[in-house]
Amino acid sequence: MTVYLVGIDGGGTSCRAAVAGPDGRILARAHSGPANILSDPDTALENIADATRAAFDAAGLDPHSIASARAVLGVAGNNVGDAVHYVKNRLPFAEADIESDGLIALQGALGDSDGAVAILGTGTIYISRHRDTVTYIGGWGFTVGDFGSGARIGHALLQESLLAHDGIHAMSAVSTSVLAEFKNNPREIVEFARQAKPGAFARYAPRVFEYANQGDAVATRLLNDAAASVDEALDCLVARGTRTICLLGGLGTLYSSRIAPRHQKVMALPEGDALTGAVSLAVSRFGRLKAIV
């Protein structure tokens, strides 16, 4: 019986699965709903199983093969021991490793080469690999970290809008647009911010890029500050010997033209996505196993 390999990319908005043959060739992909193992492990387990079944179905494979499959899962919140333990014991596979979403993204982007990824989305984290050593920088979350992230950029825009309202900073088109959205009532901004989670702040980040591209002075200054914080982290990676860096995440492409010239020479396009990375890890870890069922 063939032992299929499964890659899972589980995130807060969706779960993606890919099934591959023992040689690592991806046969089919599919997706399902959210898979946040920390906040809702049972729903995550359901969606991991659903996405896997859909991938096997799309590949024309017998769903009974899932029970003998080997999988690598990349998930957010994988460093929380209890949640990982709970989920790992309830997966439908013969064997599975649970890794961070960052690690599968790194594997997908770089393959087996040394280098680093800067994951620039709602949060920011930098992951580098030198031979077998993987090092994480940043990723401390919105409250005291994640500089340059969508959440911090959106948050900075709201702050700027209040400063413009008070007359402390100059008004610009982007701050005007925010104030108008909150009916020119600073209290509404304060109340929104008091309750906002990082994702709610991050929804303002694309607007900052959009206005900066139109030459808006405030948006440009906010992005210059954000890019400077990304450049500082990249300096740190380069100083430690990294020679190849891929910008990933929802803001990766938007940032690519704003990174300092000194870093342009180490920039590389990712080889593949995080799901490919999960499959590739499954191949290297389980690819030579025989079926035990």
Add this chain to the structure above:
Amino acid sequence: MTVYLVGIDGGGTSCRAAVAGPDGRILARAHSGPANILSDPDTALENIADATRAAFDAAGLDPHSIASARAVLGVAGNNVGDAVHYVKNRLPFAEADIESDGLIALQGALGDSDGAVAILGTGTIYISRHRDTVTYIGGWGFTVGDFGSGARIGHALLQESLLAHDGIHAMSAVSTSVLAEFKNNPREIVEFARQAKPGAFARYAPRVFEYANQGDAVATRLLNDAAASVDEALDCLVARGTRTICLLGGLGTLYSSRIAPRHQKVMALPEGDALTGAVSLAVSRFGRLKAIV
């Protein structure tokens, strides 16, 4: 029967009361426990009454005179209508006005002159008065405002310590001291920050001033950034015609030497404190009334 005038300065840690004769001369002062009308109005009412009784007692006055007294209260959260209404209807005085803690601080600092106060404590707010017009700048709270405040300075120190831990910024004595306090475990900083209220961040601010005074580069940079944000707000006041500014609040004195040279000429020492200001407002509003009891 003499109508006594009462000033109340109600804050989150204590409530201060002063009683004055109809001429405004303060006869005695006293204090009691916290009086936050927003978070705990009943305790606030108790402590307002306690502090008032203690002041009348210290002045050798009959406590029955409280019922005919007129008062001005300065409280945090005075802009929340329901809480003000609830408290105002349950005060022991014949008549009382509830004002912001900032307004009584302004009155205490400037007397009846035009000018402004920068209240630099856990939060920051700027209040200016030109004849009868009082204008507020800032004071939007920790989440999207309060630049230069103790909470923001303490928060910035924790962020810096994580950046130093990651090797993104240079380590210095002040970041080393923070990391040591959290057992060199960045996760403990993240967890602390996730739960910290502004006051908890603000407790780190004096350390930043202390290390900056010893020449620490990181502490100095953090304070330069904070002072720049205060200077921007002062620029705004000056541009609108303010010619006298008092720095108040727990950080007021610490900031006085860090304010830009361009502002030193408008700096003035406060005439009196917030409690004096509350009494002075009580005198101007109620000082000529006759007893109605």
